[in-house]
Amino acid sequence: MITRIILGLAMIVSLYSTSYAHGTGYRQSSLNAVALEFTYSTGEAMSYREAKVFSPLDDKFAYQTGRTDEEGRFSFVPDAKGEWRVIVRDEEGHQCEAKINVNNVDDDVHAASENLQGMELTVRAVLGVSLMFNIALLIRRRQNAHQ
Amino acid sequence: MHISEGVLSGTALIAGWAGTVTCTAIGLRKTDTSKIVRTALLSSSFFLASLVNIRIGPSSTHLSLLAPVGLILGWSSFPAMLVALFLQAILFHFGGLVVLGANTFIMGTPALIVYVVFGKMIRSENKIFSGIMAFISGALAVMIGACLAGIFLGISDRNFFEAAKILFYAHIPLALIEGIVTSFMIMFLKRVSPEFLS
Structure with a gap:
């Protein structure tokens, strides 16, 4: 009788241990x-x-x-x-x-x-537009000079 | 629609540069220097449009103005876009210098296609017809650009169908917005300054 109770308890403990082994956990990391x-x-x-x-x-x-x-x-x-x-x-x-x-x-x-970083986006945008128009005007001037 | 540095394979980069150099050379030959300021204006608009963010759900995108640039400039849209994309890469860190060829090809080709297909239609006397055609060209240009970007990503050993599918669906809202913007721009230009479309 005692042997059966011990075996029964052992089975319950083993089942509990098995299910607990697949559980999850966490701790706050200090890394x-x-x-x-x-x-x-x-x-x-x-x-x-x-x-x-x-x-x-x-x-x-x-x-x-x-x-x-x-x-x-x-x-x-x-x-x-x-x-x-x-x-x-x-x-x-x-x-x-x-x-x-x-x-x-x-x-x-x-x-x-x-x-x-560095220059603000607006300044960069203005610089880009300015460059494009200056290139265009340069080409136009050269074209007019040739004519 | 800007593809960043380090994403495309060597084959895709070479293909992009080959296409861009060829189309830019043709574009430069066909560019009328007396209308160079107009080219600069459209190039500047394209350059600045990328700063206009449009929120779509959890993501966002930006305007491209591919169709207006193509419809107004025709072949000159390639050199105009090359300069704008170069400045975007330098000043805004959009795309990059190595991938500039591919990005120019991806955005220049739709502009050229809508010019060839819709160029005469949007210059029609019928305002409603030209407005509808401008809308279709604006939406179509975005979708063609998205498909081209998908193809370039596909050449680069990435999952082509997945990339193309995501790009295609992600650009549908932008296509509709671009269609409306293009339609308004063309209608406005036809009313205020028709010589701009000459």
């Missing part, structure tokens, strides 16, 4: 993550775009894949020193590649952003 924000040149966020992270140790197979959030943010935790590449692309052929130099796996992460 330093690299967080990036991806935008189009107009400043608009690259929302929900495919993101691939390439480790300096393996340039072919992605270390991590995923998608940016609504604000174009994507983060990962590097596990090696060196230059990490994060490529975010959309379905229409736009692509942004960020190169991150990780000097210390725990801290000191320097991002080299490729986003529009």
Whole structure:
């Protein structure tokens, strides 16, 4: 009788253990993550775009894949020193590649952003239009000079 | 519609440059230098249109004005677009210099097609007919551009049908908007400055 009870309890414990082994859990990580924000040149966020992270140790197979959030943010935790590449692309052929130099796996992460910096977008737009009209006027003047 | 650097394969890049160089050379020969300011104006419009964002659901896109440039400039639209796309790559980081050939071909070809097909129709005396034709040309130019971008992505060993399908569906709302914008532009020009379409 005692043997049967022990066997029964052992079976229940084993079943419980088995189901518990396939459960899930979480803990808050204290590791330093690299967080990036991806935008189009107009400043608009690259929302929900495919993101691939390439480790300096393996340039072919992605270390991590995923998608940016609504604000174009994507983060990962590097596990090696060196230059990490994060490529975010959309379905229409736009692509942004960020190169991150990780000097210390725990801290000191320097991002080299490729986003529009320096001159404001408006200034660039005015410069572009001005260039086009100046080229046109130059061609016209030369044409008039020849005639 | 701008394809970024590093996305296309060597074959696609060479094909794009070959097409662009050929069409730009023809375009330069056919460009009337007395109307060079008009070319610059359309090139500037095309250059700035990319900054006009249109929100469509969770995504967004920007105006291209492919059809107005093509309908007004004809063959000159290729050199006009090449200059505009070059400046967009330098100043806005749209596309890139290596992929400039492919991007110019993707956007210049629809402009040229609508010029050949609809060029005479939009200059018709019947205003309603020319307005409808302008709408169709505006919408069609965007869809042709999307299909060409899909083909270039397909040549680059990417999933062609998937890329083409996504590009096609994603550009339907833009095509309708571009159709309306093109129709308004052509109707306005015909009323205010008909010589602009000469």
